Amino acid sequence: MNHYQIVKEEIDARDPKQFLHHTPEDEYDPEIKRIVELLPTATSIDKLAVVINEVFVNMFSAEEVFSINNCYPIALKIWNKINNG
Template sequence: MKLLPYEIVKIEIDKWDPMGLLSGGAPDDEYDPEIKNIVNELKSVNTEQELAILTKNVFEKWFGEEFSFESCLTIAKNIWGQFQK
């Protein structure tokens, strides 16, 4: 069964857990606003690099902290790879 875009992004973001919130006991929906933000912008993304920039911008906006492009690119590649299947 093919996963929905939201499900794909949620799985990868939750595994990444960039703020360590899920591993610290936060609710499963902790990153839902950021995930929804990314999913809503997916139609404007054409490459892994663009997805990495989108992910970086979303998380920096929501958390007010800087994220490395490299860490966001790793997640973007995981997400992008799921959409290519």
């Protein structure tokens, strides 16, 4: 599974803005693409959580939904799938 598919699977599973039940399946694609572009800068789970947080806060201006605490479980799952195959 490539990085885009891994990130998409986890972001869509979390559906942080509860969009997917009434919008197209590609609703989070711009955010997912940006996270994938920034993956090389995420050298730890904590840094990946920050990347996810920053991407979603910049795109949606909804910091409470995308707090680091809320982004960490997504980052952990992505990190494990990418690094442990």
